[in-house]
Amino acid sequence: LRGRENTLGVIALFHGSRPKLTLEQINLLDSVCQHLGLALERDILSREAKATKLLEESERLHQTLLNSVSHELRTPLTSLFGAASALNDPATRENPAAVAALGAELVHAAERLNRVVENLLDMSRLESGTLRAKKDLLDLTDLTHSVVARYERFLGPVTVEERAGPIWVLGDETLLEHAILNLLLNAKKYGGDSVTAETKAQGDQALLLVKDAGPGISAEAMPRIFDKFYRAPGSAPGGTGLGLSIVRSIAELHGGSVRAGNREKGAVFTMALPRATLPIGMEATHE
Structure with a gap:
């Protein structure tokens, strides 16, 4: 079985004790093998194209996930770091209003960070099929x-x-x-x-x-x-x-x-x- 360029497989025909194949039968089998070879080649190419497309889509989703998560994590982490650093300043700690504001900022950033993590965990469990909803x-x-x-x-x-x-x-x-x-x-x-x-x-x-x-x-x-x-x-x-x-x-x-x-x-x-x-x-x- 041949495609346009490569040999894709072999068909073995056992004829037993029957008379030899006629030229017409040989030509018929040859034609059938040619068509089978081309059909097999199309199927292989189609499977390879689908695999390539899935790989490209997987890579795209992977990159999108990294970009999205890195952005969503960076923002609250920056707020957490900034507020925590400010609280280390003795002058800030002596100002109750500033301490309260920074505390609220810490809570807000932590809650935002928690939402990102919860969404990632939800998606992971939902896609794995391991999550079972309570009733x-x-x-x-x-x-x-x-x-x-x-x-x-x-x-x-x-x-x-x-x-x-x-x-x-x-x-x-x-x-x-x-x-x-x-x-x-x-x-x-x-x-x-x-x-x-x-x-x-x-x-x-x-x-x-x-x-x-x-x-x-x-x-x-x-x-x-x-x-x-x-x-x-x-x-x-x-x-x-x-x-x-x-x-x-x-x-x-x-x-x-x-x-x-x-x-x-x-x-x-x-x-x-x-x-x-x-x-x-x-x-x-x-x-």
């Missing part, structure tokens, strides 16, 4: 309020709109908090101070809608908005490009989904999770 009974509205209150330092004002009554889901509290936080941080980054989180039930789904008043999502960015490390053209500096990808993975781990869209002014991200049905007799205890 605790959670109120999506309470969970959203909790995230907004806990991370107010980073998020600033966030309006939480809710419908009457709890919206129950079965899920992992820590993972869902990470997903909600990443959605809110993304909205804050592009939507400024006008960020709204709305929770509601729709049929058998529990929905969280995060809305901002930013420029919206371009047609170019929309198909790739949840890809790892993707940054839309003109994006503000900062971020690892993992947040929305992690949201999608966490939602899918819970049997849900996340989608993005535009509204009249700004973007809206909708995370949909399977709505939990309370066993009979538990409704009253969870009002």
Whole structure:
């Protein structure tokens, strides 16, 4: 079996005690072998091209990860180093207001550093397939309020709109908090101070809608908005490009989904999770 330049393989034909092949049969077999050789060569070239493309993509993602993480780690580390160095100054330590401000800066930088590490750990565990979501009974509205209150330092004002009554889901509290936080941080980054989180039930789904008043999502960015490390053209500096990808993975781990869209002014991200049905007799205890 030959390709255009190289021998790719050999076909052995055992004829036994039958009469010799005719010239017509030999020509037929030769033609078949030529076609098989060319088909085999095309398959080999296709596999090599795919392997090369995967290697190039892997290298690109590796470089993107290094660039993103180095930037995201450098900023809080610089703040930590600067604040810690200032606290070593005897004159600074004698100024209570300066000490308080530097302490707040240290906490802020440490929390930012922790978010970067948490996102990297989440992505690593989600991609390895070793992460298993717990199935605790959670109120999506309470969970959203909790995230907004806990991370107010980073998020600033966030309006939480809710419908009457709890919206129950079965899920992992820590993972869902990470997903909600990443959605809110993304909205804050592009939507400024006008960020709204709305929770509601729709049929058998529990929905969280995060809305901002930013420029919206371009047609170019929309198909790739949840890809790892993707940054839309003109994006503000900062971020690892993992947040929305992690949201999608966490939602899918819970049997849900996340989608993005535009509204009249700004973007809206909708995370949909399977709505939990309370066993009979538990409704009253969870009002």
